[in-house]
Amino acid sequence: MKMIQPHVLQTRRQLFGRTGTGVGLAALSTLFGGESVAQDRTRLGGLPELPHFAPKAKRVIYLLQNGAPSHVDLFDHKPMLGKMHGQQIPDSVVGGARFSTMTGGQTKRPCLKEITQFAQHGESGATVSSFLPETAKIADKLCFIKSMHTTQVNHAPAITYFMTGDERPGRPSLGAWLSYGLGSESEDLPRFVAMTSRDKEASCGQIFYDYYWGSGFLPTVHQGVKFRGSGDPVLYLSDPPGLSRDLRRGMLDDLAELNQRQLDVVGDPEIQTRIQQYEMAYRMQSSVPELTDLSTETEATLNMYGPDVHRKGSFAYNCLIARRLAERGTRFIQLMHAGWDQHRNLNSQLKIQCRDTDAPSAALIKDLEQRGLLEDTLVIWGGEFGRTPFLQGAIEATKTWGRDHHPYVFTIWMAGGGIKPGTTYGQSDAFGFGVAENGVTVHDFQATIMHLLGIDHERLTYRYQGRHFRLTDVHGEVVDPILA
Structure with missing residues (x-):
């Protein structure tokens, strides 16, 4: 009996797939070759036509604060909340805004004053909470965006929207897009690494879903490699x-x-x-x-990150590993720290979260700078939305305060990698409820990140199920005023 050779058993789909990835990619490479910037010879993988123009950043470290830090307690000082503490926030401010089910049916929404103290810091005069003393010391190195807003009111869809450009799971994450487009500078470490942590004392921590660092419909080589918090990474x-x-x-x-x-x-x-x-x-x-061998780090460096740096899986430890990954060529490093979802324990848990993340975040910026890496490393700190300026519940009903999810305006900060330092962009209204000027959408934020890495967000696409997809869908404008 005559054996049938495997290559004869191709389906029609496989035949067109092989020819498409052969001649098709060669043609595209020729078509776009005249417009591209010459690749860095140290780069491994990536598309031949990228970057589209000279990048200001080579890599990204994203410090995602899972659960949503309270902007009105940490960065966005609103004296009006103190003046109206306990009084109903005006209906003219709230309008028809949608909230989570925890306050969606709440008829009284009493203003809640900040539970911290604010002061201006540095030559830039940035307002930073007393709970973040180390971040305050580096205020002149940061760009605060105080007009971020999103369309999502619940955690998982909101994080998915930030990381993939869509609130539904299944799209490639930001790190996967960068791995696909730009490749890596290291052949010995992954292009994209994800690490997670949560506060030891946190009473409410969000779930870390794998699709937050997934590759979606891109080849799975581009998905993030998750380093474990105990044992071997x-x-x-x-x-x-x-x-x-x-x-x-x-x-x-x-x-x-x-x-x-x-x-x-x-x-x-x-x-x-x-x-x-x-x-x-x-x-x-x-x-x-x-x-992961930290024996080569100086005592001064370890002290800068704080005592928790010696505990594997802590936010401090992950920040130091992020710096070590960055200097070894990893393209995208995603740190996710849970515990910011403070519905009923704001006045006890917020300080704990700040204690665990403040010094390591500031140390990462200083450490990158002293090694000459900050200028081409983009660092991002922020959550998936903010917290309501009003109390969840009633002032007279409880001695423990909390705030609900708030997508309508919140604050993030960015540093390094082509970002203009010592600046504040955008503004919220007098209550910290909505955008007053220069609103920044999630897709604007994503377009700006890609621009800093030399990518035109409208041109980095991937054909899937008959259409071309991109991270920013059909939206997104680069926020030029925050660029150095």
Whole structure:
């Protein structure tokens, strides 16, 4: 009986897929070649036509504060809330605004004064809470955006919107887009790393969903590699007993050859992902232990991040690992810290959250700067929305205060990587309820990040299910005034 060769068994879809990824990509490369900026020779992977123009940032560290920090208690000082503490916030301010189910049916919305003290800091005169003393010291290095707003009122959709451009799971995350478009500067570490942490004393921490750092419909090689908070950062870093490195290398070589043969037949990009991931895993067996060995750090550096830096999985530890990843060529580093969802415990939990994140966030900025990395590393700090200027519940009913979710205006800060330092952009109204001037949408924010990395957000697209998708959907304008 005559054997049928595997290459004869191609489907029509596989045939067009192979020709599309061959001739099609070559044609596109030629078409856009005249418009692109020459690639950095140290770059591995990425699209040949990127960056579209000279970038100001090479990498991003995103300090996402999961649960939504209260803007009116930390950055956006509103004396009106103190004057009207306990009184109903005017209906003319609230209008028909939508809130979560926790306050959606609340008929009384008493103004809640800030539970911290504000002062102006640095030559820029930025207002920062007394709960963030280390952030206050670096105010002149930061750009505060006080007019962020979003369309989402619940945590998971709001974070998904920030990270993927859509409130529904399934789209590629920001880090995956950058991995796809720009590749990496390191062959020994992932292009995109995610780390999570939560306060030891937090009474309410949000869930970390894998799709926050997922690749969506992009090839899975672009998804974030999640470093664990205990034990080995990545599973199976060590070879099993009795398996030498030479034997492991030989096994991977044989496996790669088998996968390559299958790739040549069917053209499935996921097979290429498998080959690349096996190779990355092998190299990470050497690179990750070196990455996480903090014995080379000076005592002064460790002290700057605070005592929690020695606790694996803490926000302080993750911030230091983020700096070490940045200097080793990782493109996108996503830190997510839960515990900011303070509905009923604002006056006890907010201080704890600030204590755990303030010094490490400021230390990261100072550490990058002293190593010459801040100028081309974009650092972002912020949550998925803010907190209501009014109390959740009634003033007279409880001695513990809290604030509900608030998407209509909130504050984030950015630093380094082409951002204008010592500036404040945008403004909220007298109650910190809505945007008063220069509103910034989530898609504007995403477009600005991509612009700083040399990407025209309208041109970085991926064809899926018959249409071209992009991170910013059909929206987004670069916020030029915050650019250096």
